[in-house]
Amino acid sequence: MYAFECPAKDGRYNDVFNQAMYNHTTIVMQKILEVYTGFKEITEIIDVGGGTGATVAKIIAIYPQIRGINFDLPHVIKNAAPLPEFGKVVIVESVVPEYTNTGSSLKLSNVMDIDMVMIVINPGGKDRSLKEFEALAKESGFATFELICSAAVYSVLEFQKKV
Numbered sequence: 001m002y003a004f005e006c007p008a009k010d011g012r013y014n015d016v017f018n019q020a021m022y023n024h025t026t027i028v029m030q031k032i033l034e035v036y037t038g039f040k041e042i043t044e045i046i047d048v049g050g051g052t053g054a055t056v057a058k059i060i061a062i063y064p065q066i067r068g069i070n071f072d073l074p075h076v077i078k079n080a081a082p083l084p085e086f087g088k089v090v091i092v093e094s095v096v097p098e099y100t101n102t103g104s105s106l107k108l109s110n111v112m113d114i115d116m117v118m119i120v121i122n123p124g125g126k127d128r129s130l131k132e133f134e135a136l137a138k139e140s141g142f143a144t145f146e147l148i149c150s151a152a153v154y155s156v157l158e159f160q161k162k163v
């Protein structure tokens with residue numbers, strides 16, 4: 001079973017999992033926002049896999065010009081805002097599905113840490129190198145891809161549709 005389907009079947013687990021994600025993300029985002037300034041010029045964000053909204057909340061607390069939209073599965077988001085029609089920045093956290101099986105190189109330890117968790121808890125989980133993330137970006141129609149900075153065990157990767 002896909003790991004993120006489990007909370008949908010057990011309300012208590014859903015509550016514990018979502019709270020754990022919220023707490024973890026609150027700590028990590030605090031660190032990321034100390035070093036990453038890429039939200040300065042942004043007016044709208046969509047957080048895909050945003051859980052109960054910790055990431056959006058931390059960002060708009062610092063950048064109040066941003067209209068934040070939190071997107072997740074129904075059992076997580078059932079009491080949240082309606083789905084977005086469009087957005088300028090999409091944050092994807094630990095939910096990128098596996099669909100290729102290319103070789104790996106240029107591994108970043110912080111990307112690997114997160115990937116290792118995803119490999120363990122998800123059938124088809126995959127360790128991705130920076131080059132594979134870049135290929136994923138290009139195949140998905142993004143014009144640019146860049147590793148901006150790292151904080152805690154996370155990296156900020158920017159994907160842009162237009163230069």
Ligand SMILES: C[S@@+](CC[C@H](N)C(=O)[O-])C[C@H]1O[C@@H](n2cnc3c(N)ncnc32)[C@H](O)[C@@H]1O
Nearest residue numbers: 004021022025049050051052054072073094095
């Ligand atoms: C590792 S958790 C991160 C939670 C969130 N970032 C937070 O801070 O609370 C991954 C999240 O992705 C969501 N997710 C997984 N697959 C998804 C999908 N296909 N569409 C939307 N959300 C998804 C899960 O429900 C879960 O809330």
